[in-house]
Amino acid sequence: MSSNLSQSVQSAHILVLGMGGTIAGLAQNPQDQPMNYQAGQLGVNDLVRHVQSAIPDGIEVLSSQIANINSRDLTDAHLTSLGLAVQEALNNAQVRGIVITHGTDTLEETGLFLQAVCGKLAHRLGKRVILTGAMLPSNAPQADGPSNLLDALRWACTAIDNCPGGIYAVMDGRGCMAMDLAKRHAQSLNALIQDSPTSSVGLINPSWLAGVKSVQALWDEDLPIPAAGEWPWVEILTCHAGARPETLRQWLGSKAQGLVIAGTGNGGIHAAWLAPLTDLIDQGIAVVRTNRTGAGATVQDLPEIDLPSCLASGKLSAPKARIALQLAINAAKQAKLVGKPLTWQDFFARIADLPEIR
Numbered sequence: 001m002s003s004n005l006s007q008s009v010q011s012a013h014i015l016v017l018g019m020g021g022t023i024a025g026l027a028q029n030p031q032d033q034p035m036n037y038q039a040g041q042l043g044v045n046d047l048v049r050h051v052q053s054a055i056p057d058g059i060e061v062l063s064s065q066i067a068n069i070n071s072r073d074l075t076d077a078h079l080t081s082l083g084l085a086v087q088e089a090l091n092n093a094q095v096r097g098i099v100i101t102h103g104t105d106t107l108e109e110t111g112l113f114l115q116a117v118c119g120k121l122a123h124r125l126g127k128r129v130i131l132t133g134a135m136l137p138s139n140a141p142q143a144d145g146p147s148n149l150l151d152a153l154r155w156a157c158t159a160i161d162n163c164p165g166g167i168y169a170v171m172d173g174r175g176c177m178a179m180d181l182a183k184r185h186a187q188s189l190n191a192l193i194q195d196s197p198t199s200s201v202g203l204i205n206p207s208w209l210a211g212v213k214s215v216q217a218l219w220d221e222d223l224p225i226p227a228a229g230e231w232p233w234v235e236i237l238t239c240h241a242g243a244r245p246e247t248l249r250q251w252l253g254s255k256a257q258g259l260v261i262a263g264t265g266n267g268g269i270h271a272a273w274l275a276p277l278t279d280l281i282d283q284g285i286a287v288v289r290t291n292r293t294g295a296g297a298t299v300q301d302l303p304e305i306d307l308p309s310c311l312a313s314g315k316l317s318a319p320k321a322r323i324a325l326q327l328a329i330n331a332a333k334q335a336k337l338v339g340k341p342l343t344w345q346d347f348f349a350r351i352a353d354l355p356e357i358r
């Protein structure tokens with residue numbers, strides 16, 4: 001981890017945490033082949049330096065590199081490091097706001113994670129954490145990273161009376177709660193926030209803001225961040241035509257603690273999977289049912305009658321449901337250690353019940 005934090009840690013500043021991604025990517029031949037590039041090449045200091053002249057006067061910006069990866073390689077340990085860094089920065093009286101530069105491929109997971117482990121803290125302290133990324137590498141002719149980073153910096157530091165502290169994201173001129181991100185296009189510049197009514201800075205749509213406040217009223221306690229080696233093993237299995245029972249049977253006796261089943265349609269599970277899934281649940285594996293359509297909620301007992309102790313994911317996509325299930329299993333384990341009779345289902349439902357604000 002490198003940083004320029006030591007320079008002036010005593011003064012008020014915005015902190016930019018770098019995770020890598022296309023926003024820090026470099027193409028070898030950017031004019032002719034901008035999409036032939038490697039993510040996570042530039043340091044976060046360089047990203048900030050490139051936009052320095054456009055940063056509003058009087059705003060000091062410091063940066064710290066947490067990782068510099070292609071976010072498809074994001075690990076549980078990276079999330080632990082990032083979550084702890086965000087908590088520390090939120091608790092630092094000199095930090096006015098936090099920006100995170102991140103690859104877009106798994107920004108969806110990180111957004112949900114940060115809401116679940118730091119959303120209450122950010123709200124209580126009145127500080128904004130803004131995630132951003134880019135779809136084009138930093139040296140592409142039309143690179144979108146600089147404007148996304150500037151939007152994030154402005155949103156993190158602008159005194160917007162009606163926009164509370166919380167975990168947000170901005171890309172392509174639009175903002176949303178970070179937990180509502182979803183990458184729904186492989187190339188488009190607005191791949192992650194396609195239908196938010198909110199522009200990034202200042203123009204906060206009142207109905208969107210009412211939604212943010214309703215989420216924040218419901219989210220009254222952050223979940224613990226799992227230690228790097230303590231994340232429960234949870235896999236996503238996608239249902240499809242020709243599904244075989246062996247695909248599930250091979251998990252019997254494994255160390256996996258949870259499965260997210262991305263079912264067809266409303267979250268339907270192939271008949272060939274029902275018997276082995278029941279055996280897995282009997283073995284103590286936590287099972288969540290979601291759907292593979294890319295949009296729309298998965299509702300309990302519709303159309304399936306959910307297997308005992310299995311939960312539906314609500315609005316959570318499969319990648320988000322997976323993070324939520326990992327955090328829920330870990331939270332139940334921590335609760336048990338202090339004698340609280342709470343189950344993974346109690347914690348998972350708290351996340352899945354949060355409304356999506358679009």
Ligand code: SIN
Nearest residue numbers: 021022071103104105
């Ligand atoms: C990544 O997720 O790190 C690469 C893709 C991107 O940032 O758009």
